[in-house]
Amino acid sequence: MKHRTFLWFFLPSATAMFLFIALPIFSVVTQSVFAPHEQVIREVENCSVFGCTKATQIDQEATQALREAEPMGRYVGAAIYADRNHLALSEIGALWNRSSGPVDFLGQLLNLPFYGALAFTLTYTLLVTPLAIMLGFLIALAVNAVPRFFRGPMIFVSLLPMIVTPLVGALILFWMVDARGILGAVIQMMAGDPNLSVKASTPLMWTMLIVYGIWSTAPFAFVIYYAGLQTVPQDTLESAMIDGASRWERIRFVVIPHLLPLTTFMALIKIMDNFRVFEPIVSFSASAHAQSLSYFIYSDLGGETRLLSSAAATSVLTILGVVVLLSPVLVRTWRSFGKGAA
């Protein structure tokens, strides 16, 4: 295809992505280094024989003029990144000197909003991704073992947690684990504590969010593995049997290696998706116990005072996080796919 034709075909898509993905990234970066203007303070100096005294007053006109002249705000460089709500550099220094040991230090560190959100996001991503992939693999093995006739309806049911709107799916679970809901009642019965409430306990809230994550992610892994299982070479399986491989060994040495490339792909997609975990925290009204990076940005953007600069700084840090998280996979794709395309 000629460059010129390519350009025309690709133009609409490229324009949309440039205007609404590339430029916003630029805009986020700019916003994060500018803070809203403070009021202009004018210093008036009164000098007399005995020396000079200084008085200050707010210059309304100048403030207005300044805000119009520089709508972006004033340039503050990395100050927003370093403040308490983000990287909190000075607070960390103080904590390090004050804390009694590494455990205490970590505990205190997680009380800082940005590090708390980062910790939850990473915990969520790193727990949900492998657990959901494993659960999906088990479901795929189980569905593969039932007669063909039942598989259609089973796939239908299994797809539901994934297809349903995240906000809605999380709400449905949240209502069930409510202290007055069915699962909440079961949890209270098992714990033997009639006043136990998921809403009030941080560990329970984290657990519920992770359970929701696994519930909604496992179907994706299931579908991929199920399709993968249909293409496992039967000849290899049977010759492994003849060689005396047990059931487990056949799964371990034939099925799993066959499914491994799929797993890489799936882990990539799911790490991306889980890292942006957001809706369940809204649904569970969990912000008092668990915040994710996305939720942190959302709560800065919403409300009466839109803290655009703060949200922008968190966004930049989140984007950096995504890049770091993806870098091994990106490098790998680049190596393998780049050779093929060249």
Next chain:
Amino acid sequence: MTTRIADRRPATLQILLSGFLILWLIVAAFPFLWTLWGSFKVEGDFFSKADWMNAITGPLTQAQTGSSMTGDGYYGAWVQEEFWRAALNSLIVVVAVVCISLTFGTLGGYALSRSPYRYAFWLLLVALVFRAMPPITLVSGYLLPFFEWNLWGHLPTAIIVLVAINQPFTLWMLTSFFRNIPKELDESAMVDGCSRFQAFRHVIIPVMWPGVITTGLFSFLLAYNDFAVTAMLLSKENQTMIPKIASFLGTTQTAGNVMFAVSSVVSVTAPLFVLVMFFQRQIVSGLTAGAVKG
């Protein structure tokens, strides 16, 4: 079809697998059935302090409305709180997003699949990075310019933003789909004197529908399920269904209005059920196509 030797399993393993499978099916389906049933009760039954069985039998619903099932939640949400307006907005957004992103995506995906040059690969890699970006980080980039230029709050703004966010995924899917259509098909048309666009129009478009429908389903899901973009970029009167449900939670916790949220949750889920029922095959093939090509 005969059972293959490798498929035979000892009885205990078979029972174990079946038991696990039944457990999973309950875990996957029960929450939906529970909420569907509960949406026809009053709040005192759906959230029952006394006994969770009340949500099934509904004694309070009986006492308050005279029958064990009530449509009050649906009436309250759809008529009183004007959920139909949000449903209409959702419909507009979803239809527009699917149409526009498929148009852009087929053109772009076709070009990417037919380009022998290296930049096609780079573009796909950039798209992958864009795909990984959490939408809310982009939203924080939109707000300031959209306020300045008075673009904030309107449906078209949300539509074009969703189209753009959707592009990376659409491009990946359609590129891998178009790669499966033999090059010889459009090249022979061009030998016969068609321009590239004519070849696309007369040769590729008639055979591309299976891939386009599959991709369209995922565009639909993205637009329909979105919360981050629509919640932040739409004004109150232009709200779509998902932010509307979230606003039920924020404001109407009192006086049994949580049932509005429950009934609207059921209303939002119902179309998705129908979708999966009719397009299960396409959804499965779409998910796996990405994996195999990935």
